[in-house]
Amino acid sequence: MTGIIIQSRRSPIALRAGIAPELEPAFSSETKRLASQVDALFRHQRSPTSLEQELLPGKTISERLFDALASAKVLTASVAMHLDRARRDKLFQQLDSLHDLAEWEEGDEPLQQSSFGTFLKAMLTVHPQRQPGLGLSHAGHLIGAWTIDRDHLTIEFLPNDWVRWVLTRYKDNEPRRFAGQTPVSELTEGLAPHRPEHWFSYEGRQRQESPR
């Protein structure tokens, strides 16, 4: 079994996808488009702390779940132009399901809005063709899961634009595991050695499945 931890030394504060004007000629139009989409999120987002749920003593858990969902949907609406209708509807369905009161685990935190902001930035940057299954950590961090047979990629979207991820790929019936923690802007770079198309594209999966 092998493993690697990628720990970026860059400060989360330094994270911005925007391209300095003097460097613009060096970037492709696709990179510029992605940067402007990610920047749109920064413009719409308030400070991370202002986005968290208020812990008012009088609020019931069902009110807190409702508030968390409403905030996530408002934040999604601010980047709605970058998500097609079907994708947005499915995302809302997944979020509703995660916040179903009948399934709610006592002591868990509802979705933290700063985690959801990180998730949206990741999705706009990576643009996965295959969307993730979603989960929620007990601290209220959104979790994205891509699964192909026994191969797993799991990304936990942390507050303040950080992600931590772990992946398992089987080779000769033995699992290989890799993990990392990076700013969301470096997620693509962190996953690059691990064939991200395997997880994110239908073509990657088909290539994997085709006889060799």
Place this chain on the structure above:
Amino acid sequence: MKGGKGKNLPDKDHVIRYVPWGRLRKDEDENVLGFLPQAFQLRPEEQYLSINWLQYYDGDRETQIRLSVWAMRGSFAKPLGAKSAFAIGNVAEVKETCHAFGNRVRVVHEPEPNNPGHSAIRQLLRDDLSLLEALAADAFTERVSNSDIPPKPADPPGHEI
């Protein structure tokens, strides 16, 4: 009574852990595929990972699972979600999986008044995502849906003296 507080569970035995809907591994259409690593993550206030010892109960495997699930359901303040599930793993596999990450855990009996088969994985590392993924993928390999276990029958009436 089997076991005893703090006693190691036998390596050949199995343990079962409750996994809420939010920590199940799903695809984008919400089909359940397994467990997320975070299903085995300790909360900040937790000193050990809560599990139940299947072989605390006699009977065939189906009976052991059913009695363990009934005991776990009874130990929670609110009803467990219909879409939640239970993860089952072998004691030796759990210990070996952790050991491969340099984490020597103990799997011990920690009976509670309303859940006598309650047990614990002690000394589990708190935040090693690779280890948690290995537990989810390699150690807890069996999944039972909560909805597949029938409700516990009510005690028959008419037994008052």
